[in-house]
Amino acid sequence: MKYFRLIWAGLWRKKARTILTMLSIVVAFFLFGMLQGVNQGFNEVVQNLNVNRLYTSAKTNMVDGLPISYLSRLKSVPGVMHVSHWTYFGGYFREAKNAIPAFATDPRELFAIYEEIKINPEYLDAMERTRTGALVSEQLANTYGWKIGDRIPIGTSIWTKKDGSNTWYFDIVGTFDPSGSVNIPPFYINYDYYDEAKAFGHGVVHYYIIGIDDPRNATRVAKAIDTQFENSMNETRTQTESQLAQMQLKQIGDINFIVNSIVGAVLFTLLFLTANTMMQSVRERIPELAVLKTLGFSDGKVLTLVLVEAGALCIVAALIGLAVAAVTFPLLKVILGNLPMPLIVVAMGVGLAILLALLSGLPPAIRAQRLNIVDALAGR
Amino acid sequence: MKVLRQIGSVTAVNLRSLPQRVGTSLVIIIGIAGVVAVLISVLAMSTGMLKTMSNAGRDDRALVLRNGSAAEASSALALDAVRLIGDAAGVRRDADGKPIMSAESIRVFTGYRKEDGAEVNITIRGVGPQIRALRPELEIVEGRMFEPALTEVIVGQAAHRQFRGLNVGDTVRTRGANWKVVGVFTTGDAHESELMVDVEALNAAESRGGNYQSVTVQLESPRAFTAFKDSLTSNPALSVDVWREREYYEQQSEMITQIINIVAYVVGGIMAIGALFSALNTMYSAVSARVREIATLRALGFGAAAIIVSVLVEALLLAAIGGGIGALIAWSFFHGRTASTAANVYGQLIFDLTVSPELVAIGIVWACSIGLIGGLFPAIRAARLPVVDALRAV
Numbered sequence: 064m065k066y067f068r069l070i071w072a073g074l075w076r077k078k079a080r081t082i083l084t085m086l087s088i089v090v091a092f093f094l095f096g097m098l099q100g101v102n103q104g105f106n107e108v109v110q111n112l113n114v115n116r117l118y119t120s121a122k123t124n125m126v127d128g129l130p131i132s133y134l135s136r137l138k139s140v141p142g143v144m145h146v147s148h149w150t151y152f153g154g155y156f157r158e159a160k161n162a163i164p165a166f167a168t169d170p171r172e173l174f175a176i177y178e179e180i181k182i183n184p185e186y187l188d189a190m191e192r193t194r195t196g197a198l199v200s201e202q203l204a205n206t207y208g209w210k211i212g213d214r215i216p217i218g219t220s221i222w223t224k225k226d227g228s229n230t231w232y233f234d235i236v237g238t239f240d241p242s243g244s245v246n247i248p249p250f251y252i253n254y255d256y257y258d259e260a261k262a263f264g265h266g267v268v269h270y271y272i273i274g275i276d277d278p279r280n281a282t283r284v285a286k287a288i289d290t291q292f293e294n295s296m297n298e299t300r301t302q303t304e305s306q307l308a309q310m311q312l313k314q315i316g317d318i319n320f321i322v323n324s325i326v327g328a329v330l331f332t333l334l335f336l337t338a339n340t341m342m343q344s345v346r347e348r349i350p351e352l353a354v355l356k357t358l359g360f361s362d363g364k365v366l367t368l369v370l371v372e373a374g375a376l377c378i379v380a381a382l383i384g385l386a387v388a389a390v391t392f393p394l395l396k397v398i399l400g401n402l403p404m405p406l407i408v409v410a411m412g413v414g415l416a417i418l419l420a421l422l423s424g425l426p427p428a429i430r431a432q433r434l435n436i437v438d439a440l441a442g443r
Numbered sequence: 444m445k446v447l448r449q450i451g452s453v454t455a456v457n458l459r460s461l462p463q464r465v466g467t468s469l470v471i472i473i474g475i476a477g478v479v480a481v482l483i484s485v486l487a488m489s490t491g492m493l494k495t496m497s498n499a500g501r502d503d504r505a506l507v508l509r510n511g512s513a514a515e516a517s518s519a520l521a522l523d524a525v526r527l528i529g530d531a532a533g534v535r536r537d538a539d540g541k542p543i544m545s546a547e548s549i550r551v552f553t554g555y556r557k558e559d560g561a562e563v564n565i566t567i568r569g570v571g572p573q574i575r576a577l578r579p580e581l582e583i584v585e586g587r588m589f590e591p592a593l594t595e596v597i598v599g600q601a602a603h604r605q606f607r608g609l610n611v612g613d614t615v616r617t618r619g620a621n622w623k624v625v626g627v628f629t630t631g632d633a634h635e636s637e638l639m640v641d642v643e644a645l646n647a648a649e650s651r652g653g654n655y656q657s658v659t660v661q662l663e664s665p666r667a668f669t670a671f672k673d674s675l676t677s678n679p680a681l682s683v684d685v686w687r688e689r690e691y692y693e694q695q696s697e698m699i700t701q702i703i704n705i706v707a708y709v710v711g712g713i714m715a716i717g718a719l720f721s722a723l724n725t726m727y728s729a730v731s732a733r734v735r736e737i738a739t740l741r742a743l744g745f746g747a748a749a750i751i752v753s754v755l756v757e758a759l760l761l762a763a764i765g766g767g768i769g770a771l772i773a774w775s776f777f778h779g780r781t782a783s784t785a786a787n788v789y790g791q792l793i794f795d796l797t798v799s800p801e802l803v804a805i806g807i808v809w810a811c812s813i814g815l816i817g818g819l820f821p822a823i824r825a826a827r828l829p830v831v832d833a834l835r836a837v
Contacts, residue, residue, distance in 0.1 A: 083724040087474075090717035094710065123618040124553045124564065127649075159511040159684075220512035221519050229511070229682070263654075297618075313561035314785040325481055325710060329717075332477035336721045339470050343728065 088380035091333040096388025102322040103405040112304040114278035119271040122298040128267035142284040145274035147172035154217040165250040167257040176274035186237020194256040197233035200249035338423035345427035353439035366432035373424025381416030449749035457753040472765040474718040479769025479806040482711035489703035491797035496696040498632035500689025502665035510682040519654040532674040533667035543661035545571035566790035569642030586611040586626030596622035599635035601793035620648035636793040722817025738833030747826035754822035762814020774798040
C-alpha cells in the first residue's frame with residue numbers, strides 16, 4: 064500500500080492518455096457485458112424453464128396437428144395431471160398488419176398447467192359460461208384499448224366460418240398477467256366454439272400441453288406417450304419445455320457463434336490497444352524507472368509497480384464497463400423478459416480483465432525489470 | 444497558393460515520418476479495422492438475405508393471397524377463386540390460350556441441418572403444371588423434373604447442400620406421403636431453400652379443405668399489374684390481396700433484416716466509440732511526439748492550417764487503411780458463406796452472406812469519420828501550441 068501514491072502518479076502521468084485508454088476499455092467491457100449477457104441470458108431462460116410441463120406434437124412436424132381424440136388417452140397416461148392444448152388461430156384486429164397471435168385452447172386446464180401466470184379465477188368461470196369468450200394478456204388489452212365486456216372483431220385469412228364470413232367476434236371476459244412466464248401466447252379462445260364454428264379442418268390441435276406430477280418422471284411420461292401412439296396414423300413427439308425452446312432457438316441460428324465472434328474481435332482489438340499504450344508509457348519513462356532503480360528499488364519491485372499499474376487501469380475500467388452494462392441490461396427486456404444480467408457474465412468479465420492486464424502489462428513490466436541503469440540513464 | 448504549398452510540404456514531411464511511429468499508428472489501423480469488420484460482417488447477413496428474397500420476385504409476375512393474409516402460410520384460396528384469378532385482366536396466356544399461372548400450397552416438414560444437426564422446418568411447395576413457363580429461371584441441374592400426380596419431389600440446390608437426406612434417390616417423409624427425390628433444381632433465389640412437388644399430389648396427401656394458399660401469375664407486362672389488380676379487387680366474388688412478386692418477398696424478410704441492421708449499427712456504433720478513443724489517443728501522442736518539430740515549423744512561418752491539415756491527413760490515411768483491412772477481413776471470412784435461419788417465412792431460408800460494394804463503402808465512410816473526429820482535436824491542439832514553450836520542450 065505504501066507504493067499507492069507512486070502507482071497513482073504513474074497512472075496520471077499523462078492524464079489524457081490514461082482517460083482515453085480507460086474509456087475504450089470501458090466501452091469494450093460494456094459491449095462484452097451486453098452481448099454475453101444476452102447469450103447467457105438465453106441459456107439461463109432455457110435452463111430455468113418449467114420442468115413440470117411436456118409438449119406433444121405430431122412427429123412429422125408440429126404444424127401437421129394431432130386429433131382431438133388423443134385428449135382422453137393422454138389423460139389416462141400414469142403421471143399426467145392436466146392436459147390442455149393449443150391450436151393456432153392467427154387472425155388480425157381491423158387490419159392485417161395488426162396480427163393477433165390467437166390460440167384456441169381449454170382455458171381452465173391451460174391455466175392449471177401454467178400455474179405461474181396470474182389470472183382471476185372468476186375470469187375462468189366467465190370463460191366457461193361464454194362460448195365466444197376470449198382471455199387476453201393485459202399488455203395486449205392495453206395496446207388496443209380492450210376492456211372486459213368488449214366485443215371485438217378478429218379477422219382471419221384461414222378459418223372461414225360455417226356461415227362463410229371471415230370475421231369472428233369474441234367477447235373479452237378477462238385478462239391475465241403473463242410476466243411470470245416466458246413467451247406464452249397473449250390471446251385465447253374456447254376450442255369447442257372454434258372447432259364447431261369453422262368451416263373445415265375439424266378435430267385437430269397443434270400442441271398438447273401436459274402437466275405432470277413430478278419432474279423426475281418427465282422422461283418416462285414422455286416416452287409412455289410416444290410409445291402409445293407409435294405406428295398409428297398420427298405418431299407423436301413429446302418434449303420438455305426446455306427441449307422445445309432449444310429446438311426453436313436453433314432454428315434461428317447459432318447465436319453463440321455470432322456473439323463469440325464479435326466479442327473475440329472486440330477483445331483482440333482492445334488487447335492490442337492497451338498493450339500498446341502500456342508499452343508507450345513505459346518507453347517514455349525509462350529514465351524515471353532507472354532513477355527508481357538507482358534509488359535502490361529491486362528489479363522485482365519495478366516489475367510489480369508496472370504490472371500493478373496496468374492491472375489497476377484494466378480492472379477498474381472493466382468494472383466500470385460491466386457496471387454500466389448491468390444498469391443498461393434491463394432495457395433488453397423485449398428480448399429476454401425481466402432478467403437481470405447473469406452473474407456468470409460479471410465473473411467472466413473480471414477474469415478477462417485480469418487476463419488483459421497480464422497480457423498488456425507483462426511485456427513492458429519485464430522490459431522495466433531488465434533495465435540496465437547506466438544505459439537507461441544515458442538514454443541509450 | 445502559398446497556403447496550399449505549405450500544406451503539401453508539411454503533410455509530406457509528416458507522412459514520411461510515419462514509419463517511425465508504426466507501433467502507435469497500428470493502434471488506429473487495428474482499432475478501426477475491428478469496427479469495420481464487425482459492422483460489415485453483420486450487415487452482410489441482412490444484405491444476403493434481402494438479395495435472396497428480392498431475387499425471387501420478377502416485375503412481370505404477381506402473387507395473390509387471401510385478403511388479410513400476412514404470408515402464404517396464413518392464406519387459403521379455394522379452387523373457384525383460383526379460376527377467377529386466372530381469368531382476370533392482364534394475365535399472359537400460352538399458345539393454347541390457358542393463363543400462365545401456378546396455384547400453390549406449402550407445407551413444412553422436419554429436417555436436419557448438415558452443419559450442426561439442428562432440427563429445422565423445411566418448406567415443401569406444391570406447384571401447378573405450368574411452373575416451367577411461369578418460372579423460366581428454374582433449371583434442373585441433376586436428375587429430372589417430377590411427374591405430375593406422382594409423389595415425386597425436386598429439391599432446391601441450396602436445400603440439397605444445407606440439409607441432410609435430400610439427394611436424388613432419397614425419400615422425404617411428410618404426413619400422408621413419402622416423396623421420392625428425383626431431381627435438384629436452381630432458381631438463384633429464395634425458392635432454392637425449398638422442395639417442389641405437384642400441388643395436386645400434395646393436396647391429396649393431406650386433405651386440408653382442398654385449398655390452395657397462393658396463386659402466382661405471369662403478367663402480360665410489368666405495366667399490366669394495375670389492370671390485373673383492379674380486375675381482382677373489383678370482383679365481388681373474390682376477397683384477395685394482390686402483390687407485385689418482388690414487393691411480397693421483400694416485405695417477407697423486412698422484419699428480420701431490420702433486426703439484423705439494428706444489431707449491426709448498435710454494436711458497430713459502440714465499437715466505433717471505443718475506436719474513436721483509441722484514435723484520439725494515438726493522434727494526441729503523435730502530436731506530442733512532434734511538439735518540437737511543429738513548433739519549429741510554426742517559428743519558420745508555416746501557418747496553423749498547414750499543421751491542422753497535415754495531422755488530419757495522417758489520421759484519415761490511417762483510418763482508411765484500417766477500414767480497408769476491416770472490409771477485407773469481412774469479405775475473406777464471410778463473403779459467400781452459406782447460412783440459414785428461420786426467417787419471417789414458413790420454413791428455413793438459406794442465403795449467402797454478401798459483402799456488397801455498398802457495404803464496403805459504408806465501412807470506409809465509418810472508418811474515415813472515426814479518423815476525422817479522432818484527428819481533429821489533436822490537430823487543433825497542435826496548431827495552438829505556444830511556439831516558445833514548445834521549442835523549449837525536451
